[in-house]
Amino acid sequence: MPHNASAPHSTWAPALAELERGLLQRDVAARALLLAALAGEHVLLLGPPGTAKSELARRLQRLLPGAHYFERLLTRFTVPEELFGPLSLRALEDDRYERLTEGYLPSAEVAFLDEVFKANSAILNTLLGLLHERQFDNGSQRLPVPLVCLVGASNEQPQDESLLAFHDRFLLRVPVQPVDDAHFAALLQTSVASAAAPPADALIDRPRLDALREQAAHITLGDTVLGLLLQARQHATRTGQSVSDRRWRQLVELLKLQAASRNATEVSEWDLWLLPFVLAAEPAHGPGWTDFFMHHVAQTAPLPLDGLERAVTAFEQQLDIERRAPADAQDDSAGKVALAKSIAGPAAGESEMVRITSERAQRRYSPVHLAARVAQTDELLARLQALHVELVTMAHSVLGAARAHDWLPPSWLAQIESVHLGRCTGVASLLAQLQTTREGFAGLPVDETKVDRPAPVTWQDA
Structure with a gap:
């Protein structure tokens, strides 16, 4: 029964293969990122520098034809102009407070914000509306933004309670670690090819994306998955994890989209592999959710x-x-063994006489x-x-x-x-x-x- 798995067999396999190309142990992050983009959700990658977080975001942008990309490293000194664009001097002359957003976050389809929780409150408050409502307040106007997926990155969980609302805007939160010892030799011998145009079958154009989302709206859950989700909620309660109603609904929509991408009509219990990355509010909770899936679905308890x-x-x-x-006391087989060995002599080894007599001594x-x-x-x-x-x-x-x-x-x-x-x-x-x-x-x-x-x-x- 051994089997070597690679990319999905679905029509999205080329896109996933392009995300994973040359990257080791990034199968989970690549799948989460692609599904998030297909669903129009945002992803938080948690891990140290040098673990291909920004590379994954750049590759995602190349999969979306004509998509603009925006990337910034945030610090506590980052100012709004660095993310949302400078103020328009011409607008100021007319007593209007507007930004020139072209080339900045409000004009991007894919964005990568490193150390995302280090931004100040002025930036975070603006990001909240931009991520959730896909709207940007530019002066007196509230304008729609084309953002498909924002990829946030951080070395650690936010510690300040004021950041929890922003943290909750990331539907998928995926730990990313350096490659392990078993893959270290491969890391040293694997080259990551320079940026190149993805193959045509890997591209995710707008009509294709819209058709998938329309298909997802007609997917059902089924009794088995509903039962497992009820058990998941009970697990969250037992372990003291708070999961909002909104996040449960978002999870269901993501599961339906995953099912639609497989051309299924109903969510499968195997679609629930996403649970740890949607429901775990912090990395310490992830293993418990992984075990939940492994034990209830994969039957590995x-x-x-x-x-x-x-x-x-x-x-x-x-x-x-x-x-x-040994033989019974009345049986003299033990003495017969000794006699046989004496007759055979030390050089004779285990003679046939000794062997037969030994067996009789049992x-x-x-x-x-x-x-x-x-x-x-x-x-x-x-x-x-x-x-x-x-x-x-x-x-x-x-x-x-x-x-x-x-x-x-x-x-x-x-x-x-x-x-x-x-x-x-x-x-x-x-x-x-x-x-x-x-x-x-x-x-x-x-x-x-x-x-x-x-x-x-x-x-x-x-």
């Missing part, structure tokens, strides 16, 4: 296999005890004893075989759905595959281990005259 492992070990230990048990068991041991072992084998069939069936079902989903990040798919394939392999190994033990019990020396029945093998079950 830990299984109580420890008891079965202890049982297999208990049977192995019992077989070892019974193999090592304790012999009644047919009833062997049958009882084999029967109990068969009971455990049946449990393991049933579990193995169940796990293989689950793995085929889960991995089939996961691999077919157009947007599930490959890094997430790899984790899901690892869990399911690991479970199947682990139980198969226990089966083989126990089968060998069963054969060992069946092969113990037999004394047809005995009728003893052994006490069952016991273990501490989970």
Whole structure:
């Protein structure tokens, strides 16, 4: 069942491939950014400098034909003129307070603001309306802006409560970290090609975008997804996370658009991989939401296999005890072994005489004893075989759905595959281990005259 995933199979695959080209471990950020742009939402990338945050924003702009791009690094000394344009001197002569916005944020379709939470309140207040309402107050006029997606970047979460409203304007909040050790060698050997025109099939023109959004309006949720969203709300309550009604509605609209982009008619439970990036108000909450998805949708919750492992070990230990048990006291086989070794001499090694005599020195068991041991072992084998069939069936079902989903990040798919394939392999190994033990019990020396029945093998079950 191993599988290597890459870009979605949908018509949006070329656009995603262009965003990811040459970038390592950016599958989540690239997918979140593209979906946000398709939905007309904004993205916050949280992580240290040098992690391709601005590069992703620039690539997004190149995917939108004719789109203008704006980029600024914000500090507490940044003034409104740097973002919204200088005052018009001609307008001032006519007693009008207007800005020349051409080439600045109000005229951009894609914008990147680095250290976005370091701006002063005058700038943040203006940004609030611009992000949410897509309106810019220019003097006495309130003008629409063409903004498709604003990408904010920051090294840390906002600490000041006054910034929380601005932070909430970013529907998707995605942690971005440096590549890990496993990908470090690839990082050093991978070149990021210079800016070039994207292929035609990667471009996102306005009619295509409008058609997708119109299609999304007709997508339904379905009972399964509604149930999972109810459980998600309960999870938020249990963990003390506040999620506004507006954010729940925005999440649903984003899920519908993702489903529409896959040409589906209903939101899939697999579309919920976005939960951590919409509902986690801070990075510390992200792993809990990831686990929620992994356990409820990808079926990766830990299984109580420890008891079965202890049982297999208990049977192995019992077989070892019974193999090592000496013959009964009235049997002189032990003396015969010593005599055989003496006759063979030290240079003769393990002669056939010694081997045969040693086997006869083992304790012999009644047919009833062997049958009882084999029967109990068969009971455990049946449990393991049933579990193995169940796990293989689950793995085929889960991995089939996961691999077919157009947007599930490959890094997430790899984790899901690892869990399911690991479970199947682990139980198969226990089966083989126990089968060998069963054969060992069946092969113990037999004394047809005995009728003893052994006490069952016991273990501490989970």
